[in-house]
Amino acid sequence: MLKLVIGNKLYSSWSLRPWLVLSHFDIPFEEEIIPLRTPESRGRMLEFSPSGKVPALVDGDVTVWESLAIIEYLAEKFPEFAIWPQNGNARAHARAVSNEMHSGFQALRQACPMHLGARFATPQITEPLQAAIDRVEDIWSEARNRFGGGQPFLYGAFSAADAMYAPVVTRFDSYQIPVREATRTYMDAVLAHLSFAAWRDAALAEPWSIPDYAAGHTLVESFV
Structure with a gap:
């Protein structure tokens, strides 16, 4: 089965993109979340991605990193789905x-x-x-x-x-x-x-918080 390695759903915009494609088109996959900005983050990411960043897609002996490259790989692997417009x-x-x-x-x-x-x-x-x-x-x-x-x-x-x-x-x-x-x-x-x-519901249930993502902004409402 495909594995998508992602960061915190609350913050990881790059991870959200291929996850949405997989989810929307009902492509079976498992996910592994690596919390961002911890001392272990980069080392764990390097286990899956040579860039040391997420997302990364693992398909057997094939690894694809970068959101858009992952989406293109999925479009080629699953041509039965209109991942890109048909026109x-x-x-x-x-x-x-x-x-x-x-x-x-x-x-x-x-x-x-x-x-x-x-x-x-x-x-x-x-x-x-x-x-x-x-x-x-x-x-x-x-x-x-x-x-x-x-x-x-x-x-x-x-x-x-x-x-x-x-x-x-x-x-x-x-x-x-x-x-x-x-x-x-x-x-x-x-x-x-x-x-x-x-994705959002799962994000709001995560146990991790990164205060830097709110730094410099005036909070109006918190959902977590």
Whole structure:
């Protein structure tokens, strides 16, 4: 059986992405959680990932690390599932924006780390942060308008692209980022997704806490 090695569900945005794909498409797998930022974390991660980071997918003698690489591996291994959109134009667009997410949006990542256990006051919206927010909203709007077919997700049905952007949905929600009405509609669809709800419920039940993830932010509401 596949094994997905992940970090704390409360904070690990990179781990959330492939986990959502596996869960949504009902692909059997087992998970192993390695708590982040402990003295043992890196050593344990190196047992599964040469980068010393999570997530990592173990499939027999094959190991794949990095969220997007894991998702691509799953798409090749399970072609019966529409992990990427079936329409060629939509699939190309989905891959492009997913790669953009994988490599970019540093201002958003730094200003609003994923934290599913709390809601915070809106941080100062600097020019780089606003540019990142605008770009994300434009990506979501274009995908849904061109390829969504009036359905809740970016390309109609839930796909790898939605999994790649799910952590951004949580960031916008947790930090109460002002967004367009259409953006909020899409966010609500992701937050209500059964697989995401299962991840969040498990996250809130975890015994680990990393105070640094809340540092510099004004707590409005705690869920843990």
